Amino acid sequence: MQQNMRWWAKAAATATILTSVLSACSSGNTSESSPASSSAAATETAGGSASATASAEASNNEHYTINWGIHFQAPGVIADTRVQKELEKRYNVTIKPVKITDASIAGGEVPDVFTLSDPSAVAAYQTQGVLMPIERSLIGERLPEYEADIQSVPGNLFAPATFDDKLWAIPMFVMLRGYDFAGLWRTDWLKKVGIEKTPETLEEFEKAVYAFAKNDPDGNGKNDTYGLTGTMTTTWSSGFYNIFGAYGVEPTMWHVRDGKVVNGSVMPETKEALATLRKWYADKVIDPEFITDTQESYRTKLFNGRIGFIEETIGRLYREDASTIASMKEINASATLAPGVNPTGPGGSGSWSWGSKSNYVVFGSQMAKDQGKLDRILQIMRDYSADRELYLLLNQGYEGEQWKYVSGTSGPTEFLDGWAKVEDRDQTGARMFALGAINTNAMRADLTDPDLTAAIQKYGAGDNWTDATYFMVLPSEGMYKADLTLLMQRTFAEIITGQKSLDDYDAYVKQWYAKGGQKLTDEANALYATLK
Known part of the structure; x- marks a missing residue:
């Protein structure tokens, strides 16, 4: 796909880079706090991408500093929030939140992990040499629950972020779309x-x-x-x-x-x-x-x-x-x-309709040389993708203080008085570190209002009419x-x-x-x- 790489290079030159743009339409999802992630020494494959066979069974004894690109809608970094400190304690890391802008990227401040809105943004950053290529097998090995679900989505969601025979981003998807x-x-x-x-x-x-x-x-x-x-x-x-x-x-x-x-x-x-x-x-x-x-x-x-x-x-x-x-x-x-x-x-x-395509998670190119840190990030991502508790913490904040379940101890949630505005929840760190729609279908079904699910299924058009090129530039x-x-x-x-x-x-x-x-x-x- 060498020709594909040249095509993308031209397209990237015309793309408007929306800094760290993760679309508001896609919501993040939770996952389970699993123990262990690898602290293996940094390695790099011959192709320049991080190996998909890292030892994920190792302990969290090694401490890492993660430069984390915050949610694009957040107006700026709020450091040392409660959510940040909880993540740091849980995963034995120090987090440096980064507000991504074109200027910050051009100045060499590339986060270790961040989110982008669409394939054009992925292409544009890739042509600047700031992204790490991802082995396709990495997703199945390190995010197995999410891999199983994404295989059920119509179309090839990996194709828009694949060029020069390499995958450059982990795609998100949204099947139940309340914005249709x-x-x-x-x-x-x-x-x-x-x-x-x-x-x-x-x-x-x-x-x-x-x-x-x-x-x-x-x-x-x-x-x-x-x-x-x-x-x-x-x-x-x-x-x-x-x-x-x-x-x-x-x-x-x-x-x-x-x-x-x-x-x-x-x-x-x-x-x-x-x-x-x-x-x-x-x-x-x-x-x-x-x-x-x-x-x-x-x-x-x-x-x-x-x-x-x-x-x-x-x-x-x-x-x-x-x-x-x-x-x-x-x-x-x-x-x-x-x-x-x-x-x-x-x-x-x-x-x-936007279709099932959503946004993307990407890694800074420096992660290809830091396997241990990459493993720790992937551990967080897997937990986020499957553990409702972590998902809700990173997206909505603290149960009983900022939100509650509508009924019982699971299912749809609602915000408590004083916390409906996301800008207020930013003060505790909610949404700052959300990783988008990479949660499992089972979790989505559990957290979605069943009335909304039924309405989407009854009145929505699904993917009847959406863009054949995924709205790419x-x-x-x-x-x-x-x-x-x-x-x-x-x-x-x-x-x-x-x-x-x-x-x-x-x-x-x-x-x-x-x-x-x-x-x-x-x-x-x-x-x-x-x-x-």
């Missing part, structure tokens, strides 16, 4: 217009939103309601995710068709979806402010009775005290809301992507609102390819070939 989208309906409006259940098909969806726009669902005798709105105010959004999903496409993603990678914004299915949206807009079913609406503004419109449907993340709608439903009750106590599935259309069903994105995104958003808005004809979509496709889209398509296909 589902529908949220004004059920009092549905009943008012004679619809007894939330729509499941595109045909039923259309019937409902037309009724919202035409049949005075709020009963005020005025023609002042719409079925839905959208958003085109982000750099990654086309809006109307579930409508495009019903046609089998998400415009801002790369899809595989007949073995080739194609951008969703230029596919025939997208034109079909635009035809539907164009019709709805002409019939005054879509709020004319959809071009400038945001997720927050369309929630407000739902609350205030301007629209009767929005797309919402499942974690905000899955039960009565979930944030969006609770906010609705505060504003309009008589209104009722209920989640709904993404409507099934000619191309299936689904919405925009292409070498030429810096030159073309921003302009192409604006071109897409402007053209889609003009077609939907009737300023352009539907046939103008064909001219847009040609323009998209001519303005750099062909270059990005070629690069996406080259990348996809390395991920198989």
Whole structure:
């Protein structure tokens, strides 16, 4: 995969390095405090990576100092916290917390262990020579519980962090995603217009939103309601995710068709979806402010009775005290809301999704020469991956003081008064040393609210529509992507609102390819070939 290495080098040059970026979407997970990790002398393999056969049975007698990259969202290092001291005592180590920035990395301050958001960040740091390559067998030998679970995840999560025939990061994954989208309906409006259940098909969806726009669902005798709105105010959004999903496409993603990678914004299915949206807009079913609406503004419109449907993340709608439903009750106590599935259309069903891919754990290149310290870190990682007690300590803090179990002595948790804000929990060291979503499926199932699990399974789209290239940065994105995104958003808005004809979509496709889209398509296909 020498060619793969050259490809990554070019891509890394265009990637924006978000310092120590571990996505907020992925949560860390616990593991068991197992005794023993190796204190073997430092070794290095011929390939330059640490050996996967370190003696993990040795005692903790050897003391190590670990430079630990703190959670990226923490505003800065808080030294000598209670959590830090507990880790130091438990594992016979001294921890030096490090806030990672591009400047600190460039200055040679490379942590022994830290987390990164995506493959592009992994590639960028690797090209700077600051990461240690990881033998694939290391994960199975030292994190066996996690290895067993990651094998059950669809796709090859190791591929995006593998180049030059070497693995450079331990991938995390998230299967139950409360941040995936589902529908949220004004059920009092549905009943008012004679619809007894939330729509499941595109045909039923259309019937409902037309009724919202035409049949005075709020009963005020005025023609002042719409079925839905959208958003085109982000750099990654086309809006109307579930409508495009019903046609089998998400415009801002790369899809595989007949073995080739194609951008969703230029596919025939997208034109079909635009035809539907164009019709709805002409019939005054879509709020004319959809071009400038945001997720927050369309929630407000739902609350205030301007629209009767929005797309919402499942974690905000899955039960009565979930944030969006609770906010609705505060504003309009008589209104009722209920989640709904993404409507099934000619191309299936689904919405925009990050997919199962999450973030990455990496090691500084210096760890290849310090096997004993690496063993100790791997011991902590294994314990974190399988021991609920350690996971909760590193992610949430102290039981009975900062959080409690909702019921009994296991299962979902909730924060106690005064500890809901993560910035407050930082003072005790909670989240500073969290290692992300490398915990076992069994632990995740135990800690996840069963109502949320059921809602995700019922309303979520799974991996129906996610990016074929794992949202990785292409070498030429810096030159073309921003302009192409604006071109897409402007053209889609003009077609939907009737300023352009539907046939103008064909001219847009040609323009998209001519303005750099062909270059990005070629690069996406080259990348996809390395991920198989």
